[in-house]
Amino acid sequence: MTTMTQFRWFWAWDDEKEENWLREMSLKGWHFQSVSLPGFYRFEQGEPKDIVYRLDYLTNTKDKPDYLQLFLDVGWAYKGEMNGWQYFSKEAVDGEAPEIFSDPESKVKKYAYLMLRLGFFLPLYIVIASNPRPGYEFVSLIWTVLLFFFIYAQFRLLMRVKGLRRKL
């Protein structure tokens, strides 16, 4: 059983790119097993197959078994999670890629939830960045950079939501 680990970085708003990349790997015969550390994907070699991967974002672990059972009941395999991201796989039938969201509105909810969780920390960052301790201004600089990154991340997620809404 040949395995390999590959490093690739995907931002939260590029989850569709991540899904496509994992599918391409399966078409080449490398099937996604898990991602334990952010960016480190483990693959197992096998027959090239058209396997589709879908990512959901869930942090509520209370109902996790029931949540997973919904997917399993319709033929999805669970590949584990990473920082709240849930990985599912299912073989494509006649080239048609199965989806876990049947309408764009629920797809939008995934990103809206992400934005909410990200945005939760924004006020904290603003406060920390604008109140540097004397002699520790560089720390404030780091927080300011983080702050701008989070604003950028919110912007990218918002664009994703807008893009999906246009299809509604």
Added chain:
Amino acid sequence: MATNIEKYLPLTESTAYTLLALVEPLHGYAIMQKVEALSQGTVKLGPGTLYGAFTTLEQEGLITKVAEVDRRKTYALTEKGRQVLKEHIRRVELMAKIGTFTRAW
């Protein structure tokens, strides 16, 4: 009662079909199958979509969990859920009556 349920309407197609399916208590997979059958194949609820619908509908007090067997929760309509569905159907029926002329198109 009418003003109380206003805020839950209009329903999305997915949530409307979910409520319709729950005229009898069912669990997730059974709901997916029933909705596909009821809609004659036009609405196939995805698991991510259905889970989101469950979360929202339960939060809004339109459905409630009545049982749990083998990691499958069975949901049923609450009284408020019944009223919301009833009002949704009333509106849809009204529009359908007004719109029968489109059959000629």
